[in-house]
Amino acid sequence: MVDLIMKDILGTPAILVGLFALIGLLVQKKNSGDVVSGTLKTVMGFVILGAGANVLVQSLGNFSSMFDEAFAVEGVIPNNEAIVALAQESFGTETAMIMLFGMVVNIILARLSPFKYIFLTGHHTMFMACLISVILTTGGFSGAGMIILGSVILGAIMVLFPAMLQPYTRKVTGSDDFAVGHFGSVGYLVAASIGKVVGKDSRSTEEIKVPKSLSFLRDTSVSVSLTMVILFFVVAGAAGPGFVESELSGGQNFLVFSFMQGLTFAAGVYIILAGVRMLLGEIVPAFKGIADKIVPNAKPALDCPAIFPFAGNAVIIGFLFSFAAGLISMLFLPLLGLKVIVPGLVPHFFTGAAAGVFGNATGGRKGAIFGSMANGVMISFLPALLLPVLGSLGFQGTTFGDGDFGVVGIVLGNLINLVESNVVVVGIILALLALPFALSIKKHGRDKQKDTSAA
Numbered sequence: 001m002v003d004l005i006m007k008d009i010l011g012t013p014a015i016l017v018g019l020f021a022l023i024g025l026l027v028q029k030k031n032s033g034d035v036v037s038g039t040l041k042t043v044m045g046f047v048i049l050g051a052g053a054n055v056l057v058q059s060l061g062n063f064s065s066m067f068d069e070a071f072a073v074e075g076v077i078p079n080n081e082a083i084v085a086l087a088q089e090s091f092g093t094e095t096a097m098i099m100l101f102g103m104v105v106n107i108i109l110a111r112l113s114p115f116k117y118i119f120l121t122g123h124h125t126m127f128m129a130c131l132i133s134v135i136l137t138t139g140g141f142s143g144a145g146m147i148i149l150g151s152v153i154l155g156a157i158m159v160l161f162p163a164m165l166q167p168y169t170r171k172v173t174g175s176d177d178f179a180v181g182h183f184g185s186v187g188y189l190v191a192a193s194i195g196k197v198v199g200k201d202s203r204s205t206e207e208i209k210v211p212k213s214l215s216f217l218r219d220t221s222v223s224v225s226l227t228m229v230i231l232f233f234v235v236a237g238a239a240g241p242g243f244v245e246s247e248l249s250g251g252q253n254f255l256v257f258s259f260m261q262g263l264t265f266a267a268g269v270y271i272i273l274a275g276v277r278m279l280l281g282e283i284v285p286a287f288k289g290i291a292d293k294i295v296p297n298a299k300p301a302l303d304c305p306a307i308f309p310f311a312g313n314a315v316i317i318g319f320l321f322s323f324a325a326g327l328i329s330m331l332f333l334p335l336l337g338l339k340v341i342v343p344g345l346v347p348h349f350f351t352g353a354a355a356g357v358f359g360n361a362t363g364g365r366k367g368a369i370f371g372s373m374a375n376g377v378m379i380s381f382l383p384a385l386l387l388p389v390l391g392s393l394g395f396q397g398t399t400f401g402d403g404d405f406g407v408v409g410i411v412l413g414n415l416i417n418l419v420e421s422n423v424v425v426v427g428i429i430l431a432l433l434a435l436p437f438a439l440s441i442k443k444h445g446r447d448k449q450k451d452t453s454a455a
Contacts, residue, residue: 014050016122018043020300021282024289038286045279049305052271059228059265060345062248063235068342069247070238078344078383078401080123084130086398094133098150099126105155110295114440117166118295119158119181120283121303124402128183129154131405132412138391139416139425149426153412156433161185161404162301163440168192171361172307178280181301183404184351187378188304191318191355191371192362198370199363205313205356208365221270227316229262269315272305280306304354311357317365318356318372323348325376338384347379347401375403382406389413 021042025035064077087095103125110116119125132150141149162169162179165188169180180188236244236258249257283300290298308315326343333340352372359371383399386409390399400409412429419425 014043014046014122017046017120017279017283020118020120020290021286023294024286027289027293028286038282041278042282042286045275045277045282048275049272049279049303050275052268052273052275053305055264055268055271056349057346059261059268060349062261063232063265064345065248066232066235066239066244069240069243070235076339076383076387077342077398078347078379079398080127080347080401080405083398083400084127087130087134091130091133091137094137094147094150095126095130097147098133098154099129101147101151102129102154102158105151106158107295109155109159109437110298113159113437114443115159115163115437116295116298117159117162117179117181117301118290118298119162119301121181121183121301124181124183124303125154125158127400128157128405128408131400131409134390135409135412135416138389139413140422149429153408153429153433156437157404157408158301160433160436162299165189165192165358166299168358168361169307172310172357174310176299178283178306179299179301180304180307180354182304182350182354182402184304184347184354184375184379184402185404186407187351187355187375187403188358190374190378191359191367194371194374195359195361195363195367197363199359199365199367202364202366204311204364205317205360205368206311208313221266224269224316225263225266227262227320228265229259232258232262269308273309276305276309304350307354307357311360311368314356314360314368315353316356317368318353318359318375319349320352321369322352322355322372322376322379325373326380329377329380333380333384338381339387341380341384341399343376343380344401348376351375351379351402378403379406382410385410386413389417 018039022035022039025038030038084095103119106119110118129150132153133146136146136150158181161183162181162185165185166176166179168188169178170176171192233255236254241254244254244257245251279302283302323343323345326341326348330340330342352375355375356368356372359367359369361367363371379401382403383401383406386406387399389409390413400406415428416422416425419428
């Protein structure tokens with residue numbers, strides 16, 4: 001029963017999001033038809049989003065294989081799914097317990113604090129729970145104390161990271177309907193901040209003027225297709241027809257295979273955007289029930305593709321420049337005595353694209369370019385710095401890919417290594433987590449007092 005609830009139900013992101021939609025609709029006392037329809041469409045939207053992601057990952061896997069063959073790169077390839085799969089043998093129970101109670105802490109903190117965010121990206125919740133369990137266990141924590149501490153850390157950052165990004169998320173979406181709940185937040189925050197600095201008078205990526213003869217490029221699907229087909233042709237040519245046809249395409253001509261893989265990538269993006277539209281169309285109204293009854297004024301914190309439809313050009317620009325920065329970073333990592341981090345196409349696509357959207361919101365085209373490049377550098381250096389604190393998992397050829405995993409893991413791991421007493425470590429962690437809540441509550445009280453005085 002525990003496995004059923006924690007791994008099969010709560011560990012399935014689509015079902016987790018659907019449960020929140022179901023609760024919201026029931027609390028609003030919607031009729032049975034609306035409850036069934038809204039719940040199923042929410043789950044379906046997430047399934048469609050996941051299907052698009054799987055199509056993307058498959059296409060990017062082929063691209064990565066060609067790239068590795070072409071340039072003979074050896075190093076650590078960041079992949080969240082891979083590192084979590086490796087960790088589950090030793091840390092599976094701890095991960096599940098921290099994930100479950102971390103979500104409970106998230107709801108409690110959202111109810112009691114001014115940060116009204118419910119983190120709904122279930123797979124990232126599981127990944128972060130896994131990272132925290134690995135770091136705490138490697139650092140000497142165990143038993144119920146470790147579960148409680150890990151749950152508090154997870155629940156707190158599930159509230160704090162969306163809150164940290166929300167001013168920029170509002171700028172992207174033009175509303176306050178939802179937040180971004182994805183553990184690449186540090187990269188997005190840096191991208192938005194850089195956009196503010198470099199992007200004065202820079203026009204939006206969405207205002208790129210295209211000649212009439214090239215007006216078809218305004219269609220996101222077409223522009224993505226052409227971009228990726230060209231990239232696949234270049235890398236396939238560098239890898240060589242023999243490798244592509246013998247190892248990847250099953251004998252199909254390497255140019256035809258590359259052409260179809262570029263279109264497959266574009267199809268994955270199209271599917272993701274369709275899933276996002278369906279998900280947002282159902283989860284935001286359904287969430288009103290939770291906001292009104294359980295956590296007043298709560299906002300759903302959703303996966304990063306939720307912002308992709310707001311700046312389609314920035315998505316592609318962000319991905320390409322984040323990946324380029326990852327390639328450049330490979331040259332500098334060995335000079336600093338760090339492991340070479342081979343750019344992972346999946347983290348660079350999702351976090352690079354989101355960084356491009358945030359950078360564009362604050363600094364137009366320059367913000368999208370330089371913001372996503374900053375993200376690319378971060379997700380190259382942070383995984384390299386994270387490796388030493390992962391214990392035996394740091395020698396498995398993969399690591400966590402997105403920025404927040406690096407920040408949380410490095411801070412937590414080095415704190416445990418530097419401070420001998422676990423009691424002192426717990427005190428420092430709780431103080432660090434409590435500080436932003438205390439400052440926010442104090443500010444909220446001052447604002448309320450001002451409103452009362454003005455009235």
